[in-house]
Amino acid sequence: xxxxxxxxxxxxxxxxxxxxxxxxxxxxxxxxxxxxxxxxxxxxxxxxxxxxxxxxxxxxxxxxxxxxxxxxxxxxxxxxxxxxxxxxxxxxxxxxxxxxxxxxxxxxxxxxxxxxxxxxxxxxxxxxxxxxxxxxxxxxxxxxxxxxxxxxxxxxxxxxxxxxxxxxxxxxxxxxxxxxxxxxxxxxxxxxxxxxxxxxxxxxxxxxxxxxxxxxxxxxxxxxxxxxxxxxxxxxxxxxxxxxxxxxxxxxxxxxxxxxxxxxxxxxxxxxxxxxxxxxxxxxxxxxxxxxxxxxxxxxxxxxxxxxxxxxxxxxxxxxxxxxxxxxxxxxxxxxxxxxxxxxxxxxxxxxxxxxxxxxxxxxxxxxxxxxxxxxxxxxxxxxxxxxxxxxxxxxxxxxxxxxxxxxxxxxxxxxxxxxxxxx
Amino acid sequence: xxxxxxxxxxxxxxxxxxxxxxxxxxxxxxxxxxxxxxxxxxxxxxxxxxxxxxxxxxxxxxxxxxxxxxxxxxxxxxxxxxxxxxxxxxxxxxxxxxxxxxxxxxxxxxxxxxxxxxxxxxxxxxxxxxxxxxxxxxxxxxxxxxxxxxxxxxxxxxxxxxxxxxxxxxxxxxxxxxxx
Numbered sequence: 133x134x135x136x137x138x139x140x141x142x143x144x145x146x147x148x149x150x151x152x153x154x155x156x157x158x159x160x161x162x163x164x165x166x167x168x169x170x171x172x173x174x175x176x177x178x179x180x181x182x183x184x185x186x187x188x189x190x191x192x193x194x195x196x197x198x199x200x201x202x203x204x205x206x207x208x209x210x211x212x213x214x215x216x217x218x219x220x221x222x223x224x225x226x227x228x229x230x231x232x233x234x235x236x237x238x239x240x241x242x243x244x245x246x247x248x249x250x251x252x253x254x255x256x257x258x259x260x261x262x263x264x265x266x267x268x269x270x271x272x273x274x275x276x277x278x279x280x281x282x283x284x285x286x287x288x289x290x291x292x293x294x295x296x297x298x299x300x301x302x303x304x305x306x307x308x309x310x311x312x313x314x315x316x317x318x319x320x321x322x323x324x325x326x327x328x329x330x331x332x333x334x335x336x337x338x339x340x341x342x343x344x345x346x347x348x349x350x351x352x353x354x355x356x357x358x359x360x361x362x363x364x365x366x367x368x369x370x371x372x373x374x375x376x377x378x379x380x381x382x383x384x385x386x387x388x389x390x391x392x393x394x395x396x397x398x399x400x401x402x403x404x405x406x407x408x409x410x411x412x413x414x415x416x417x418x419x420x421x422x423x424x425x426x427x428x429x430x431x432x433x434x435x436x437x438x439x440x441x442x443x444x445x446x447x448x449x450x451x452x453x454x455x456x457x458x459x460x461x462x463x464x465x466x467x468x469x470x471x472x473x474x475x476x477x478x479x480x481x482x483x484x485x486x487x488x489x490x491x492x493x494x495x496x497x498x499x500x501x502x503x504x505x506x507x508x509x510x511x512x513x514x515x516x517x518x519x520x521x522x523x524x525x526x527x528x529x530x531x532x533x534x535x536x537x538x539x540x541x542x543x544x545x546x547x548x549x550x551x552x553x554x555x556x
Numbered sequence: 557x558x559x560x561x562x563x564x565x566x567x568x569x570x571x572x573x574x575x576x577x578x579x580x581x582x583x584x585x586x587x588x589x590x591x592x593x594x595x596x597x598x599x600x601x602x603x604x605x606x607x608x609x610x611x612x613x614x615x616x617x618x619x620x621x622x623x624x625x626x627x628x629x630x631x632x633x634x635x636x637x638x639x640x641x642x643x644x645x646x647x648x649x650x651x652x653x654x655x656x657x658x659x660x661x662x663x664x665x666x667x668x669x670x671x672x673x674x675x676x677x678x679x680x681x682x683x684x685x686x687x688x689x690x691x692x693x694x695x696x697x698x699x700x701x702x703x704x705x706x707x708x709x710x711x712x713x714x715x716x717x718x719x720x721x722x723x724x725x726x727x728x729x730x731x732x733x734x735x736x
Contacts (some may be wrong), residue, residue: 325708325711325712327675327676327679327709327711328675328676343708343711346706347706348679348706348707348708367704368683368704368705368706369679369680369683369706369707371676371679371680372676372679385676385679385680387680387683387687387705387706387707390687391680391683391684391687392679392680392683392684413677413680413681413683413684415676415677415679415680416674416676416677429674429676429677429680436677457673459673459674459676459677460674460676460677473673473674473677475673480672480673480674500671500672502673502674502675503674503675521718546675547675
């Protein structure tokens with residue numbers, strides 16, 4: 133028992149040292165949570181990752197689940213025949229997860245798990261994965277994805293990645309991490325600012341703004357190969373990259389012809405085709421998921437507001453009317469809403485607008501919130517906020533009910549972008 | 557007691573890994589401002605456009621003579637504004653005159669904003685401030701293609717504070733001559 137305890141401690145510390153650069157606090161207000169019991173999986177504590185704990189943490193973080201106490205259930209059930217449903221109705225659990233982790237030869241391990249509907253006493257899912265021990269954390273995320281989808285009807289995003297910029301004194305890093313903040317990897321370091329990272333639709337590349345040339349230039353980096361290519365380096369500023377849904381081109385903001393306007397460039401670079409022609413500043417383009425539209429910020433009407441135009445350019449339609457500062461639109465994955473930054477009473481907050489009705493909802497109450505980015509299932513919006521004068525990441529559900537704060541001691545964390553669903 | 561011991565072990569290990577994570581602090585902070593007062597220790601940057609050694613004789617160079625208005629390079633702006641205030645007209649005129657005399661001189665005007673507001677929109681606002689200064693100079697006869705305007709937005713604050721004094725310092729466009 134003691135040994136097991138120390139192994140657990142050891143794995144926890146290993147996780148702390150190697151990975152945990154962002155830790156997460158959640159607050160929820162109102163709304164029903166699904167009570168779920170997640171049993172320890174025999175064999176898991178001998179492994180580098182404790183699968184049931186990662187699954188539980190994933191589900192709890194969404195604010196949509198309440199973890200039911202599993203202490204005192206003996207023997208630990210691992211097969212359907214071991215399950216005594218009365219144990220769980222007595223503890224008010226609606227769902228139950230059991231499983232086990234066993235060595236499966238040539239250094240690999242097999243993870244088996246089952247999900248039950250307690251009230252119906254029926255099995256909702258059963259999966260088995262044979263993986264190297266190093267992939268157990270990723271396997272736990274896949275299990276959490278299955279459970280989340282079965283119980284909520286929406287795709288889980290536990291296997292997705294996020295990117296963000298970490299700023300320390302005189303040093304900037306572009307990092308890529310799992311959606312829970314673990315496994316943070318630096319993909320770029322510079323003494324000059326890095327801004328506005330954007331994932332390609334297939335997740336293989338990230339476009340961002342580099343200041344390595346002493347001015348903003350748009351660069352595309354291939355994550356697997358580590359190669360970079362400059363896709364926009366015109367006279368003046370080059371910034372605000374947004375990928376077209378087919379991954380072939382980028383909408384960017386360039387000031388090569390005077391004030392900042394929106395252009396399209398091929399994702400491989402080359403000449404820029406001008407899409408807006410206004411007398412003001414046009415910037416922060418965002419392709420709609422169907423590729424038909426580009427939403428953007430413009431102050432052509434006197435104050436910065438959000439507009440949209442056909443993706444090939446042309447007449448723009450104003451979308452925001454309330455307030456004197458509405459900027460930085462990002463489409464929801466279903467294309468029905470945009471999230472953006474609004475200023476109200478000197479505070480900068482994240483809001484969303486339902487495009488069909490024009491209905492605006494304020495989602496956050498920070499002083500200096502910025503850079504909203506939707507999870508690929510559209511359920512959460514990750515953004516940058518200020519805590520004690522430092523940039524930190526936070527997330528809020530589309531209805532504002534669930535909030536997460538991802539804290540880091542690493543420095544200022546800013547400019548997040550949530551990656552796409554994994555392709556496998 | 558046992559719990560306490562475990563906590564201490566965790567604390568010690570955590571401290572151990574925290575210090576391991578610590579990066580060797582870069583001793584350099586390149587604010588990339590050719591306009592910073594000589595008291596600030598600027599350090600060589602990776603780019604070729606580093607500030608020449610300030611110990612060289614400056615008497616012959618009006619751009620470096622602290623008694624010459626040409627050594628002043630910063631134009632400050634009000635919140636949310638890109639209007640060039642009258643108090644900076646003389647400064648900009650002096651630089652326009654200098655450029656009209658020195659036909660081979662080129663400048664870059666670098667716009668900046670305070671930290672409030674959206675990062676990318678601030679980049680465009682800084683650009684707008686740089687363009688506003690450029691416009692005054694082109695009206696005074698300096699050819700358009702001798703002036704590049706760029707923006708650092710809120711990315712390179714001269715003052716790191718979070719109050720009005722710091723913000724006022726950061727709402728700024730700097731004139732920088734090629735080779736500086």
